[in-house]
Amino acid sequence: MSKAVVVGEKALILGFKGVGFEIVDAADGAKLLTELNMLARDPEVKLVLVTESVAAEAPEALAQFRETSRAILTTIPTHKGSRHIGFNEMRKTVEYSIGVDMLGKE
Numbered sequence: 199m200s201k202a203v204v205v206g207e208k209a210l211i212l213g214f215k216g217v218g219f220e221i222v223d224a225a226d227g228a229k230l231l232t233e234l235n236m237l238a239r240d241p242e243v244k245l246v247l248v249t250e251s252v253a254a255e256a257p258e259a260l261a262q263f264r265e266t267s268r269a270i271l272t273t274i275p276t277h278k279g280s281r282h283i284g285f286n287e288m289r290k291t292v293e294y295s296i297g298v299d300m301l302g303k304e
Contacts, residue, residue: 199242200242200243200244200245201220201240201242201243201244201245202218202219202220202244202245202246202247203219203220203221203222203237203243203245203246203247204219204220204221204222204246204247204248204249204274205221205222205224205230205233205234205237205246205247205248205249205252206223206224206247206248206249206251206252206274206276207223207224207225207249207251207252207276208221208223208225210249210251210276211223211249214247219247222237224252225252226252226255227252227255227256227259228256230248230252230253230255230256230259231256231258231259231262234246234248234259234260234262234263234271235262235263235266237263237267237269238262238263238266238267238269243267243269244269244270245269245270246263246267246269246270246271246272247271247272247273247274248260248271248272248273248274249273249274249275249276250273250274250275250276251276253273260273
């Protein structure tokens with residue numbers, strides 16, 4: 199059975215539990231790295247959402263997860279607003295793939 203997981207500050211992600219997501223509390227970059235390493239080893243994990251506030255503290259953790267797991271990983275904004283981390287990563291990937299910045303700058 200496939201799993202969908204949300205990683206971030208517990209107070210910000212608790213609501214996802216009500217719609218079927220597993221939640222993983224990671225309040226800082228070090229904890230994010232540890233948790234993403236464990237999730238990368240779980241073949242049932244297919245979708246991982248990470249709060250932008252924690253993702254900004256450890257972008258290398260996101261890159262490492264993407265290298266070791268086939269699961270989809272993206273960031274979600276918090277109540278503090280969006281930092282456009284997910285969009286910027288997608289824009290870089292599209293530009294790398296086709297050689298043109300089709301999505302434009304923010």
